[in-house]
Amino acid sequence: MNNMPIPEGSGRRREDYPLITGRAHYVDDLRAGKERPAALHMVVVRSPYAHAEIQAIHLEDAQALPGVVAALPASELVETMPAMEGIPVPRKLNRPLRKPLATQRVRYVGDPVAVIVARDLAVALDARDLVDVDYVPLPAVVDPEEALVPDAPVLYEEFGSNLAFNTQVGGGDIEAAFAQAAHVTHLRMVNQRVAPCSLEPRGCLFDFDPASGELRAWLSSQAIYTARNTLATFLGLSREKIRVFNAEVGGAFGSKSAFVGEEIAAAALAVRLGRPVKWIESRSENLQAQTQGRGQINYIEAAYQVDGRLLGLKVRSIGDLGAFLANTTTMVPVGTASMLNGPYRIQAIESQVIGVFTNKVPTGAYRGAGRPEAAYILERTMDRIAQETGLDPVEVRRRNLITPESFPYTSLLGIQYDSGNYQAALEKVVELGDYAGWRAKQQEMRQQGHSRLLGIGLATFIEISGGAMGGPGMPREAATVRVRRDGSILVQSGVATNGQGHFTTFAQVAAAVFAVLDSQVEVQMNDSALPAFGIGTFGSRTAQISGTAVHLAAEAAREKVLRLAALQLEAAPSDLDVANGQVCVRGVPTRAISLGKLATMAEEQPELIEHEKPNPVNGALIEGLAAWSDFSPTNATVCSGAHLAVVEIDAETGEIHILQYVAVDDSGTVLHHHLAEAQVHGALAQGIGQALYEETVYSQDGQVLSATLMDYTLPNTQQIPAFLTAFVETPSPINPLGVKGIGESGATGAPPAIVNAVLDALAPLGIRTLDMPLKPERIWAKIAAAQAGNLSKADPLPPALFRTFKTNQEGGTSTFA
Incomplete structure (x- = not known):
């Protein structure tokens, strides 16, 4: 395309x-x-x-x-x-x-x-x-692992247990991959429940x-x-x-x-x-x-070679679904499993996901909805491989990333990657963030025995956008574009906007087709009576799908303009140009007619234009210089990014300061840099919030202990650093605008980048694992345990509950063996 x-x-x-x-x-x-x-x-x-x-x-x-x-x-x-x-x-x-x-x-x-x-x-x-x-x-049960033991309180007697589903996905020969590996490492990760908190x-x-x-x-x-x-x-x-x-x-944010x-x-x-x-x-x-986000426990086994190449990945995940199934509750943990290939070349993947009912409010979509969880698994794993091989984390990623010539690329789990250049984003973030300079500074501080611990963290990730991840279908969006009597352009979209800047973007898209100023375009949306349609604004889909619908409708309306103008100017439509509110014969600017005059003629003399089919949304005849169009992509797009975080930890208090954060994202063609940067900034703030501050906490009997903003900690402006953002643009072939998603990249990249930076700072103490949020008391306790020699060295193996379920070949719900 x-x-x-x-x-x-x-x-x-x-x-x-x-x-x-x-x-x-x-x-x-x-x-x-x-x-x-x-x-x-x-x-x-x-x-x-x-x-x-x-x-x-x-x-x-x-x-x-x-x-x-x-x-x-x-x-x-x-x-x-x-x-x-x-x-x-x-x-x-x-x-x-x-x-x-x-x-x-x-x-x-x-x-x-x-x-x-x-x-x-x-x-x-x-x-x-x-x-x-x-x-x-x-009796109540709030811990998802405890909810699956045989004598746990059961939420729904008709099911016989708290199991909602047990499904398995994978690709490649997992046994062969592990057999070839020089080393296997084990990790346990918790993606804690968080509140969308709009x-x-x-x-x-x-x-x-x-x-x-x-x-x-x-x-x-x-x-x-x-x-x-x-x-x-x-x-x-x-x-x-x-x-x-x-x-x-x-x-x-999904809620x-x-x-x-x-x-x-x-x-x-x-x-x-x-x-x-x-x-x-x-x-x-x-x-x-109200529905909460994340809520997963992941057990990872990663098989790799001495040169840092990841061969095989086994992931066992428990999704804390809550008390019932909200609209997107199950889609999120299942979607996490589908994204485990990430931006890397891996020989084999095996993932088992168990969904569990607990006496808590349901989980559901929250900015990223399964993709941040997958990126967190992979990026923590990449840093663990770097630590165990002695290789630099940048080098480990270089050796594993999918190469640009591999696109279009099909993941082991069936996801189609349309385009990308993951190496370019990684090299750009390394350069912009002065990675080598920070490593030298870190070495100097460690040699001096500095009480402040410097850490550097990376995250390279992908994010499926604009289509199905764990759910069905590639839904369409529709728009109507009309040229009005005063020569202005009216765009009517089915979008339900909620802060992304769609009025600005759609005006820009339509203005480009008619070669007029953005200010000459009016955009209407947020009304189900408009001659348009849409399933909603989520999943980083609107610019690429709704924006394309606007673009196609504008192109169709422009064709009607050219056909009518050709009759008036006695020229072929292919010999006409549209610009500055008028249509003129190419090379003969004096032979021209205004858009407003053409629109008036079309309304007063409808026989001059071809009859259009009724609008499929409301059945009304599309009259005048207007056109309706919809767009349903053949596939999702896959955007990507590379993020770099630098933190400093006070070893005496556990307090973390973010010294620098650099985000390089590839969202295809960037239509509006200011809007794209704003989306990155907002998502980064939420990703940092999850990494360092936010957590929904329950007592053992299910009482919510974080039901006010005094108890549920959100980051403030003093805790969010100034961001350095940049873009790598690899246009998508999936839509004519070349656009991919951008709205959730910050929430995907920030948690692993921040956590990797903190663990990098603590590495000399032998600290290898930490669970979000990384609050000062948690860091202080870990440092104290390390200094006392009380760190656990046991591998976090998956619990027996994964072996007590049988999974059939198709995946799906199983029962106790």
């Missing part, structure tokens, strides 16, 4: 002015309309137990409070609704029939059991305090008109068309009767890619009461009861 050159954008985002001036409207700022009554406020009654039977819910006192409109148990609201089911990955999977709210048994702290609706939020909160629920507490928690506003049967929804969402379809399914309404708007979205039960409940109440209903999640609710 030929790549279309797009003039590089570097100016300001057109989205920023309302944000920085306080004019942006988030869900909580909205009301249904001037003619509609003020919204009622919904609050949720949540379980204080991680596991319990519901005996009775006493709502009488709450219902009697003045201002309360309704107080309903979950069973009354959702009993007739279908079950919520996640993406069915793998194919053989124990899938609980979970209603949108908990009706008989609660399985995590924060599980919603009842709702209160009142005219005032304060009244609703007071009424919630008057609700009395009779629970019969049950600045704006979830929120929604629904308004149902009983007379027309129409429901309008204002959301903070990553996927408005998916939301519309979900509402239709659970409320029994036709999709045509539902219109979804996206308000400004204060961050999402708002699908509906949750509370949003379905609010919509059902709006239909039931015939009044607008609003639900705004509190921060404590967000930290306690």
